[in-house]
Amino acid sequence: MVKVPLHGVEDRLAEDSRSTDDASRLTRWPVGRLFPIFAIIAIGLAVALVGAALFSLRPAVHPAWTDHELQLMESLWIANLPPLPPDPSNAVADDPRAAGFGHRLFFDPRLSDNGEFACSSCHQPDRRFSDGRLTGAALGESKRNTPSIVGTAYSPWLYWDGRKDSQWSQALSPLEDPIEQGGNRMALARLIAGDTEYRRAYTALFGTLPDLSDAGRFPAEAAPVPGTPFESAWNSMNPADRESVTRVFVNIGKAIAAYERLLMPGPSRFDRYVEAIVHRDASQAGTILSADEATGLRLFMGKARCIECHNGPLLTNNEFHNTGIISVPGKIPDRGRIDGIHMARGDPFNCLGAYSDDPEKDCAELRFARTGAEVVGALRTPSLRNLQGTAPYSHQGQTPSLGEMMRHYDRAPLALIGHNEAKPLGLSRRERAQLEAFLATLDAPLATAPQWLAAPP
Ligand code: HEC
Numbered sequence: 001m002v003k004v005p006l007h008g009v010e011d012r013l014a015e016d017s018r019s020t021d022d023a024s025r026l027t028r029w030p031v032g033r034l035f036p037i038f039a040i041i042a043i044g045l046a047v048a049l050v051g052a053a054l055f056s057l058r059p060a061v062h063p064a065w066t067d068h069e070l071q072l073m074e075s076l077w078i079a080n081l082p083p084l085p086p087d088p089s090n091a092v093a094d095d096p097r098a099a100g101f102g103h104r105l106f107f108d109p110r111l112s113d114n115g116e117f118a119c120s121s122c123h124q125p126d127r128r129f130s131d132g133r134l135t136g137a138a139l140g141e142s143k144r145n146t147p148s149i150v151g152t153a154y155s156p157w158l159y160w161d162g163r164k165d166s167q168w169s170q171a172l173s174p175l176e177d178p179i180e181q182g183g184n185r186m187a188l189a190r191l192i193a194g195d196t197e198y199r200r201a202y203t204a205l206f207g208t209l210p211d212l213s214d215a216g217r218f219p220a221e222a223a224p225v226p227g228t229p230f231e232s233a234w235n236s237m238n239p240a241d242r243e244s245v246t247r248v249f250v251n252i253g254k255a256i257a258a259y260e261r262l263l264m265p266g267p268s269r270f271d272r273y274v275e276a277i278v279h280r281d282a283s284q285a286g287t288i289l290s291a292d293e294a295t296g297l298r299l300f301m302g303k304a305r306c307i308e309c310h311n312g313p314l315l316t317n318n319e320f321h322n323t324g325i326i327s328v329p330g331k332i333p334d335r336g337r338i339d340g341i342h343m344a345r346g347d348p349f350n351c352l353g354a355y356s357d358d359p360e361k362d363c364a365e366l367r368f369a370r371t372g373a374e375v376v377g378a379l380r381t382p383s384l385r386n387l388q389g390t391a392p393y394s395h396q397g398q399t400p401s402l403g404e405m406m407r408h409y410d411r412a413p414l415a416l417i418g419h420n421e422a423k424p425l426g427l428s429r430r431e432r433a434q435l436e437a438f439l440a441t442l443d444a445p446l447a448t449a450p451q452w453l454a455a456p457p
Pocket residue numbers: 106117118119120121122123135136137138139142143144145146147148149152157158159160161167170171172174175179180181256
C-alpha cells in the first residue's frame with residue numbers, strides 16, 4: 001500500500017500553530033512596549049489632519065484668466081444674448097397688444113375646467129415662474145417637474161422632452177390636458193366671445209370670432225381630447241365648424257406666447273464680473289465675485305466640463321442630453337427626447353402644420369432633429385440662470401438641492417435608460433462647494449418690467 005505523503009499538510013498545520021503562537025504572544029505584549037508605535041502613528045495622523053485642514057482653509061485666490069477662459073467667460077455673458085429672433089410661425093409674437101391679452105389669459109383661472117387653475121398656478125412669478133414642487137399639480141399630478149419659462153422664447157424646443165416646437169403650440173397643451181387645466185377649446189372660444197374685454201382684444205388682433213350661437217352646430221363644450229366627455233361632442237361637429245373653433249384656440253396660444261416672450265433674465269453678479277474683466281478692471285472684478293465663486297467659474301468652464309452643455313448667455317445649449325439622473329423610485333425611467341421628437345413630428349400644431357403663420361415653413365429644426373439611440377433618456381438642458389429658490393431640480397424633481405446636483409455630476413452614475421454622457425469628475429468637496437457658489441452668482445431680478453410679473457389689475 002502506497003503511503004500518501006502528508007508532509008505538506010503537516011508543515012502547514014505546524015505553520016498555523018506557530019502563527020497562533022505569534023498572535024497570542026502579540027496579545028500578551030505589554031502596552032508599554034507598543035507605545036512608541038502608537039505615538040508615531042498618532043503624530044503622523046495629526047500632522048496629516050492639520051495639513052489637510054490648513055490646505056482646505058487656505059483662502060482661494062482669484063484665478064488669473066487665460067485667453068481661452070476669457071473667451072469662454074464672455075460667451076456666457078448676458079450682454080452677448082442676441083436679440084430675440086422673430087417667430088414667423090406666430091404673426092402676433094411681437095405685438096404689444098397680444099402680449100397684454102396673453103398676460104390676462106396667463107393669469108386667468110377661468111381658462112380651466114373648474115375655474116381654479118391658470119398657467120400662473122404652476123408658473124408662479126415669485127418663484128421664477130416655477131412652483132417649488134417635485135412635479136406640477138393642478139387638476140391632477142404631472143409626470144414632470146415644472147420648469148421656469150423665463151428665456152424659453154430662445155429655445156427651439158419646449159418641455160423637458162422637447163415635444164413642442166413653439167411657445168404658442170406649447171401653451172395649447174395645458175389648457176386641454178385633463179391633469180392640468182382640463183378645459184376644452186369650445187368653452188375657451190365661448191369665454192373669449194362672452195367677455196367684453198377679451199372679445200375686443202381678440203377681434204383687434206385676429207379678426208371676427210365665429211358665431212357660436214347655434215347650439216345645434218356648436219355644443220357648450222367640445223374638444224378632441226381622448227377619454228373626455230368633450231370628445232364625442234367634438235366628433236359630432238362638422239369639420240368646418242371644428243376648424244373655426246380650433247383657430248380661436250390656436251390664437252389664444254399665440255397671445256399667451258407673445259406675453260411669454262417678455263420674460264427674460266436680467267444681468268446678474270456674474271455678468272457684472274465679466275463686464276469688469278472685459279474693461280480690464282481686475283480690482284473692481286475682485287470685489288464682485290469672491291475668490292471661491294471665481295474658482296467655481298473656472299471649474300465650470302474647465303475641469304467640471306459643465307460648459308459642454310450649459311453654454312451661451314442662458315447657460316443652455318437647448319439640446320437634449322442623458323446625464324444619468326435616476327428616476328424617482330417606483331416611477332418608470334423617462335424615455336425623454338426619443339418620445340418627444342416623435343410627438344413633435346406628429347403634432348398638428350407643429351412648424352410644418354396648417355396653423356403656423358410662416359409661409360416659408362422652413363422648419364429646419366424639426367426636419368433635422370437628432371433622433372435614435374443617442375437621445376434615449378435625454379432631457380433638455382435647462383438654463384442655469386435664477387436657480388435659487390427653484391428647488392427641487394431635475395425633470396421629476398429628483399434632486400433636492402444644488403449640493404446634491406454637484407455630487408451627482410461628480411459621480412456620473414450609470415443611466416438606467418440610454419447612457420450617461422457625463423463622466424466622473426473627481427471633484428473635492430471644496431470644488432463642489434465652489435461650483436455651487438458660482439451658480440448662485442447667476443441669480444438676478446428679471447429684465448422684464450414689473451407690471452408683467454404679477455396678475456394684471
Ligand atoms: C399643473 C401645473 C401646470 C400648469 C397649469 C401649466 N404648466 Fe406649464 N409646465 C408644467 C410642467 C410640469 C411642465 C413640464 C412638463 C414636461 O416637460 O413634460 C411645464 C412646461 C411648460 C413650458 C416649457 C418650459 C421649458 O423649459 O421647456 C412652458 C413654456 C409652459 N409650461 C407654459 C405654460 C402655459 C403658457 C400654461 C398655461 C396655458 C401652463 N404652462 C400651465 C406645469 C404646468
